[in-house]
Amino acid sequence: MGSLANGQYQVFMALHLIHEVTSPQAFGMLKDKGLKVAYPGRTFATVDHIIPTDTQARPLADDMAERMLQVLESSTAEHGIEFFAPETGSQGIVHVVGPELGLTQPGMTICCGDSHTATHGAFGCIALGIGTSQVRDVLASQTLAMDPLKVRKININGALKKGVTAKDVILHVIRVLGVNGGVGYAYEYAGSTITNMTMEERMTVCNMSIEGGARCGYINPDETTFDYLSGKERVPTGTEFDAMKARWASFASDEDAHYDDVVDFDASDIEPTVTWGVTPAQAIGVGERIPTADTGSELDQELVTSALDYMKLRADAPIKGTPIQVAFIGSCTNGRLSDFEAVAEVIKGHQVASHVRAIAVPGSEKVDAAARALGLHEVFEAAGFEWRKPGCSMCLAMNPDKLVGDEVCASSSNRNFMGRQGSSTGRTILMSPIMVAAAAVEGAVADAREIFELEAV
Amino acid sequence: MSELSKIAGRGVYVAGNDIDTDRIIPARFLKCVTFDELGPSLFFDERFDANGKSKDHPLDANQHEGASILISDANFGCGSSREHAPQAIQKFGINVVIAESFAEIFHGNCTTLGIPCLQMAAEPRSELARLIESEPGEELMVDLEALQVVYLNQSFPFSMKPSAREAFLAGTFDPLDELLASREAISAVDARLSA
Numbered sequence A: 001m002g003s004l005a006n007g008q009y010q011v012f013m014a015l016h017l018i019h020e021v022t023s024p025q026a027f028g029m030l031k032d033k034g035l036k037v038a039y040p041g042r043t044f045a046t047v048d049h050i051i052p053t054d055t056q057a058r059p060l061a062d063d064m065a066e067r068m069l070q071v072l073e074s075s076t077a078e079h080g081i082e083f084f085a086p087e088t089g090s091q092g093i094v095h096v097v098g099p100e101l102g103l104t105q106p107g108m109t110i111c112c113g114d115s116h117t118a119t120h121g122a123f124g125c126i127a128l129g130i131g132t133s134q135v136r137d138v139l140a141s142q143t144l145a146m147d148p149l150k151v152r153k154i155n156i157n158g159a160l161k162k163g164v165t166a167k168d169v170i171l172h173v174i175r176v177l178g179v180n181g182g183v184g185y186a187y188e189y190a191g192s193t194i195t196n197m198t199m200e201e202r203m204t205v206c207n208m209s210i211e212g213g214a215r216c217g218y219i220n221p222d223e224t225t226f227d228y229l230s231g232k233e234r235v236p237t238g239t240e241f242d243a244m245k246a247r248w249a250s251f252a253s254d255e256d257a258h259y260d261d262v263v264d265f266d267a268s269d270i271e272p273t274v275t276w277g278v279t280p281a282q283a284i285g286v287g288e289r290i291p292t293a294d295t296g297s298e299l300d301q302e303l304v305t306s307a308l309d310y311m312k313l314r315a316d317a318p319i320k321g322t323p324i325q326v327a328f329i330g331s332c333t334n335g336r337l338s339d340f341e342a343v344a345e346v347i348k349g350h351q352v353a354s355h356v357r358a359i360a361v362p363g364s365e366k367v368d369a370a371a372r373a374l375g376l377h378e379v380f381e382a383a384g385f386e387w388r389k390p391g392c393s394m395c396l397a398m399n400p401d402k403l404v405g406d407e408v409c410a411s412s413s414n415r416n417f418m419g420r421q422g423s424s425t426g427r428t429i430l431m432s433p434i435m436v437a438a439a440a441v442e443g444a445v446a447d448a449r450e451i452f453e454l455e456a457v
Numbered sequence B: 001m002s003e004l005s006k007i008a009g010r011g012v013y014v015a016g017n018d019i020d021t022d023r024i025i026p027a028r029f030l031k032c033v034t035f036d037e038l039g040p041s042l043f044f045d046e047r048f049d050a051n052g053k054s055k056d057h058p059l060d061a062n063q064h065e066g067a068s069i070l071i072s073d074a075n076f077g078c079g080s081s082r083e084h085a086p087q088a089i090q091k092f093g094i095n096v097v098i099a100e101s102f103a104e105i106f107h108g109n110c111t112t113l114g115i116p117c118l119q120m121a122a123e124p125r126s127e128l129a130r131l132i133e134s135e136p137g138e139e140l141m142v143d144l145e146a147l148q149v150v151y152l153n154q155s156f157p158f159s160m161k162p163s164a165r166e167a168f169l170a171g172t173f174d175p176l177d178e179l180l181a182s183r184e185a186i187s188a189v190d191a192r193l194s195a
Helices: A024-033 A063-079 A094-101 A115-123 A132-141 A166-177 A199-212 A223-229 A238-249 A298-311 A337-347 A365-373 A376-383 A433-442 B084-092 B104-113 B122-134 B162-170 B176-180 B183-194
Strands: A009-012 A015-018 A043-046 A082-084 A109-112 A126-129 A143-146 A150-157 A185-190 A216-218 A261-266 A273-275 A283-285 A326-329 A357-360 A408-411 A427-430 B006-009 B011-013 B069-071 B096-099 B117-119 B140-143 B148-151 B154-157
Touching: A009 B183, A015 A094, A015 A132, A024 A063, A024 A132, A043 A094, A063 A082, A094 A109, A094 A115, A094 A199, A094 A365, A109 A115, A115 A126, A115 A199, A115 A216, A115 A223, A126 A216, A132 A143, A132 B104, A132 B176, A143 B176, A150 A166, A166 A199, A166 A261, A166 A273, A166 A283, A185 A199, A199 A216, A199 A223, A199 A337, A223 A238, A326 A337, A326 A433, A337 A365, A337 A376, A337 A433, A357 A376, A365 A376, A408 A433, B011 B122, B069 B122, B084 B104, B096 B122, B104 B117, B104 B162, B122 B148, B122 B154
Parallel strands: A015 A043, A015 A109, A043 A082, A109 A126, A150 A185, A150 A261, A185 A216, A326 A357, A326 A408, A408 A427, B011 B069, B069 B096, B096 B117
Antiparallel strands: A009 A143, A273 A283, A273 A427, B006 B140, B140 B148, B148 B154
């Protein structure tokens, strides 16, 4: 749009997504200033963080959760914003809902008061997580004040080994580049490994860009993108779609584009990856040993020591065999249909270990319906998983799904921060959905390739 | 919103790299529809155990009571975009954060709220943290114009994102009025994209 007095740029946001945790306060801020929502047709709302996954009957059992939902309902109604409420068939985690409805389209600038907005970059969008004051700015002006970003191209080439998934790819990238390696950057993922991925896999990769410190993730739109969007509820059909497709294709970055940095990865180096510590970069291949705290600066060593203390893990011990008590499959990282399909395929004929509480939480009502249509919920239930209603669930514990005490959770979510899953001493081990399934069956961190006898390529 | 160039206050050092916003404000405290009550919940699980017993966190040390300048290490504020984190920091009474580096969303949230984020290299920062531990009663003077903190007659250089520094010095760190000033241009972009 133009530049501001302090040198920042004013950037128009084509799509604004909101949810109940970071947005209600912004409506209050608007009211204080006597402002209206400028372009209500460009904002869409859903409820995900606080929604229980056992029963969603109203009023919600938690009074404050009920109140947050009510504020979202009344604010969206007052300002003419479309709200994907529970039981409408469209509710779900905000980063699952946007793409599956086709609201997310190539070339868009997208923002949401949620750091995992990076997910939408999988469609060739610039998708930014923002704070509540910025939600206010977007509601009032449909624009944001922004500093320019540098771009790092992350090339990943080659075929992934059997049992290695998109989740392992992004955990590996973060492990190598660090949790703050991306500060000041947008990450553009490219290379044959990425172009061969489905849209849902690309979303998993972009989703965790923020865990690497990057402001957003991006993948060039291509035929895979267009095929995914074709027929989606909010995407035009016929000749209008063809015209859009041509325009979308034009948004792809050029072969000879300039990058501030380029990093290359070989897909064959990537193993099923699990975290051992309290940041997503504290990750190792499932066959490796937990690191020791004898290298790096004093602060680096302190980081390893304090992470091991918190996790109650021993340096130099194998991560495989670490007992778990909870298994969680879901979240905006890995709560889409293909995630549940992949697990259903391997878990048939296996049973969750008797001491493990295992839950599968579809990312949206659409994912739930599609999974049920395929009978996946029965496969999960037969194996000993509970099949829940859609929501953020155990990713962040703002709803009743929480760890108790120092339980260890094998989790397909995105953050293993201290206390993240609702207990101040709870422990999270991040991994792919099939690795969570393997851990659930074994009752301990395990290699899905061994548990499910996946044959090597 | 007024211009901000010099800020005085006592300091407190909270050590650690990669302190994420879940640690700054655990998710259960995000159940609220206003930010007003967040102050006491700042760093809650770092300050108190599951029974509410104090863990002797620096923020609760007698000598740091009333401190308004928080010093930490690298990648401060990473993770969740929750503005609840800087809101809790501000409501607790902290109005400047000094660190090796900041996560970007957190940095942006702080700036809009009027909390300058100062990047200070490891050497001066650890010296400053050491001095604060030994002489906690004295005030630091933060000078955004001169890009230095003065403490006990010693000067500690820092850097800032130029756009943030500019915004504080001009008193435009909350950008909303400026954004709204281009209503017509915004409307033109909306119309073009809607076509």
